[in-house]
Amino acid sequence: MGDVLVFPRRRFRLHTMRIVLRSTGGEALVDIAVSDVATFLCQTFMLVPLGAESLHIDLDRAVAALTSRGE
Template sequence: MNSSDTTASAELGLRLIVPDRPAVPLVARLDYTADDPYAIKVSFHVGEDDPVEWIFARELLTVGIVRAVGEGDVRVWPAKGSGERTLNITLSSPFGHAQFDAAVAPVADFLHRTYEIVPAGQESDYVDLDAEIEQHLC
């Protein structure tokens, strides 16, 4: 895991769950920055092409470790498989649907690092609202 005072990143091994077939191992990169304190970017490396990127709420992963959460495009829930706790993530878009699972421990370690950078409830202290408004008006 890489991190600084304002960013954290980690490589995460996960499995693509394919109905009636063995799961496909993949690698995803998790990125977090204090510049966008509510969001985590997940880049799925699925071949030689550019990675597939999704951005979703940090809180979604955090809550998903303990209970099912999410509506619509991203859903996360805990499970227990092969003796270790796992995290299930389902992503839906107009282009398709995918379900992944990953060990909870590396996800929890990454999330812990993000909360060291920006504590829960203090995200708004890191957002420059005037700059955001100006960016959308110009």
């Protein structure tokens, strides 16, 4: 299992945000332009409108499958 953290950058990189991916195997830090994230989210919401996620995926089943570890 791992963690995903997303937070805005401050000081010198006002127009970026940081994504931190952590697992038992290590950590990755990704700095990305806020404008790129905004574009991605707009395109995502056009494909799957807010509240319509359950029409495309059973999130409860997906989370259970990801967290079961084959049990």
